[in-house]
Amino acid sequence: MMTQPVEKNQTSDNSNGTPNEPITNPKAAKAAKLQALKEKGVEPYPHVYDRTHMAAELHEKYKDLEDGSETEDQVSVAGRIMAMRNNGMFIDLMDASGRIQVFCHKQSMDEEALAQLKLYDLGDIIGAKGTMRRTPRGELSVRVTETFMLTKSLEILPEKHHGLSDVEQRYRQRYVDLIVNDESRETLRARSKIISFIRRYMEDMGALEVETPMLHEILGGASAKPFVTHYNALSHDFYLRIAPELKLKRLIVGGIADSVFEINRNFRNEGVSIKHNPEFTMIEGYHAFKDYNDLMDLIEDLVGQAVEHIHGTREIEIDGQMVNFAGPWRRVSMCDLVKEHTGVDFMAIETAEEAREAALKAGVHTESNANWGQVVEACFDEKAEHTLIQPTHVTDHPFEISPLAKNHRDNPRVVERFETFVNGWEIANAFTELNDPAVQRERFEAQVEQREAGDEEAQMLDEDYITALEYGLPPTAGWGMGLDRLVMLLTDSHNIRDVICFPTLRPKG
RNA sequence: GACCGCUUAGCUCAGCCGGUAGAGCAACUGACUUUUAAUCAGUAGGUCGAGGGUUCGAAUCCCUCAGCGGUCACCA
Numbered sequence: 001m002m003t004q005p006v007e008k009n010q011t012s013d014n015s016n017g018t019p020n021e022p023i024t025n026p027k028a029a030k031a032a033k034l035q036a037l038k039e040k041g042v043e044p045y046p047h048v049y050d051r052t053h054m055a056a057e058l059h060e061k062y063k064d065l066e067d068g069s070e071t072e073d074q075v076s077v078a079g080r081i082m083a084m085r086n087n088g089m090f091i092d093l094m095d096a097s098g099r100i101q102v103f104c105h106k107q108s109m110d111e112e113a114l115a116q117l118k119l120y121d122l123g124d125i126i127g128a129k130g131t132m133r134r135t136p137r138g139e140l141s142v143r144v145t146e147t148f149m150l151t152k153s154l155e156i157l158p159e160k161h162h163g164l165s166d167v168e169q170r171y172r173q174r175y176v177d178l179i180v181n182d183e184s185r186e187t188l189r190a191r192s193k194i195i196s197f198i199r200r201y202m203e204d205m206g207a208l209e210v211e212t213p214m215l216h217e218i219l220g221g222a223s224a225k226p227f228v229t230h231y232n233a234l235s236h237d238f239y240l241r242i243a244p245e246l247k248l249k250r251l252i253v254g255g256i257a258d259s260v261f262e263i264n265r266n267f268r269n270e271g272v273s274i275k276h277n278p279e280f281t282m283i284e285g286y287h288a289f290k291d292y293n294d295l296m297d298l299i300e301d302l303v304g305q306a307v308e309h310i311h312g313t314r315e316i317e318i319d320g321q322m323v324n325f326a327g328p329w330r331r332v333s334m335c336d337l338v339k340e341h342t343g344v345d346f347m348a349i350e351t352a353e354e355a356r357e358a359a360l361k362a363g364v365h366t367e368s369n370a371n372w373g374q375v376v377e378a379c380f381d382e383k384a385e386h387t388l389i390q391p392t393h394v395t396d397h398p399f400e401i402s403p404l405a406k407n408h409r410d411n412p413r414v415v416e417r418f419e420t421f422v423n424g425w426e427i428a429n430a431f432t433e434l435n436d437p438a439v440q441r442e443r444f445e446a447q448v449e450q451r452e453a454g455d456e457e458a459q460m461l462d463e464d465y466i467t468a469l470e471y472g473l474p475p476t477a478g479w480g481m482g483l484d485r486l487v488m489l490l491t492d493s494h495n496i497r498d499v500i501c502f503p504t505l506r507p508k509g
Numbered sequence: 510g511a512c513c514g515c516u517u518a519g520c521u522c523a524g525c526c527g528g529u530a531g532a533g534c535a536a537c538u539g540a541c542u543u544u545u546a547a548u549c550a551g552u553a554g555g556u557c558g559a560g561g562g563u564u565c566g567a568a569u570c571c572c573u574c575a576g577c578g579g580u581c582a583c584c585a
Binding site: 026028029030085089090092103104105106107121137139155157158159160161162163164165167168169180222224225266268270271273274275276425426427428429457482484485506 | 510516519520521522533534535536537540541542543544545546547548553554575576577578579580582583584585
């Protein structure tokens with residue numbers, strides 16, 4: 001269990017609130033009130049509470065109640081105390097739906113109930129029963145007859161206007177962040193809503209959701225460095241998966257369904273940044289008898305609908321710019337796009353050496369052993385990628401950088417692949433799947449060569465996967481989409497940590 | 510992983526060409542059954558991230574370490 005770095009005052013002389021001495025430590029004051037509650041016979045941590053309404057329900061139900069009017073309607077609410085005004089006469093309670101003011105007036109409460117208010121603090125979770133009214137100043141309130149301590153809080157809430165802005169504490173103690181920062185709650189709720197929407201969309205199209213292993217014996221399905229873990233019982237090291245791709249396609253071979261998808265975590269042993277968390281959530285989908293053209297349609301429709309589901313429109317502001325998700329999205333081949341931005345037509349260039357020279361003239365430096373495809377990719381990354389603000393499918397990648405994609409039906413230098421970009425970020429990667437076992441073996445062998453030449457991220461030869469292809473993978477199209485990034489776009493979040501409940505942080509000392 | 514920056518009260522922040530700390534919120538005492546960041550009067554709260562150095566004297570200058578942030582590299 002992680003200890004909290006906030007115990008500094010515990011040993012100071014008067015912090016325990018000994019009789020006749022003022023309590024100066026806020027935490028000690030809370031502890032003293034907890035004790036006082038117990039002495040009054042009030043259970044500070046009861047088991048259950050009978051609530052009749054959420055805050056938002058009341059605001060909806062009484063939205064037409066006029067200022068200054070009282071009702072006889074009895075309600076029971078519960079929530080965390082976020083503000084107390086006028087000596088506890090006005091208390092703002094926050095529940096999962098919103099806030100509601102409770103009005104603790106001495107005319108409506110007996111002496112005992114009033115006295116108990118003195119033992120409540122900001123942060124406590126209480127219940128309140130009473131009647132609905134709207135104050136003369138227009139605030140919907142519960143005129144309280146009785147309150148109930150539901151959970152005594154012993155910690156101090158951060159400042160009420162500025163909230164909690166210390167980034168480290170926000171992520172390390174997400175619960176505090178969620179209590180005080182509305183935006184954090186909204187963003188993480190939106191994440192849930194988006195992922196739920198995508199799952200429903202996939203199910204509605206008849207796709208089968210599956211789960212495949214996190215512990216892999218062989219790396220594959222992506223180019224990335226892995227985490228390694230040890231399984232004691234088998235005396236064997238496993239990789240935490242970098243992608244589920246090769247497992248999912250085995251399921252298509254098996255014919256479990258024509259469409260399968262998985263929404264789950266991948267792990268990549270790389271640095272963190274505002275766009276990278278070492279564990280991240282992806283959806284991958286595989287569809288028999290489809291090709292990559294079908295997937296462009298699918299992604300446009302899925303993402304477009306998701307945007308509309310969250311925002312009620314398909315045109316939203318991201319990073320200060322309007323982005324329009326209404327289709328059709330631009331579809332452009334990687335070579336054409338590179339030509340647009342560098343003036344170099346790589347399709348007219350045959351050798352790697354000429355390609356490297358042409359790139360250099362365009363201001364893009366490449367490794368001296370870079371092949372034609374890697375040069376094209378480098379030019380795209382440096383010159384074109386960041387310009388793709390509006391949703392764009394970049395198609396037909398060089399085969400050298402796409403070991404699992406099927407060759408293009410009309411052009412042997414490229415494969416039937418596309419990546420979708422929004423706001424300058426890749427959000428999806430898809431291709432017509434390579435299903436010729438002999439070609440797949442050649443591609444794997446090229447990867448193994450790269451690996452032996454020192455490329456830690458090159459893929460391994462997965463013999464069993466080739467065997468699966470030999471049994472026969474039907475024509476299939478597959479895609480993956482980073483859901484953390486999609487959520488960032490749809491919530492206009494600038495840091496991936498904001499869309500992950502508990503982002504990875506360096507362990508403290 | 511490299512470079513740059515940040516770390517002061519529970520929270521949000523001042524103070525920084527060296528003279529051992531200040532505000533608002535939160536807390537406590539009291540006033541007002543009034544509110545919407547309620548208000549008013551008073552009280553208390555800090556080994557200034559950790560360790561070392563320079564100096565008569567360090568929150569302030571120097572070094573090391575830790576955490577965090579940013580940029581770059583790798584990548585989705």
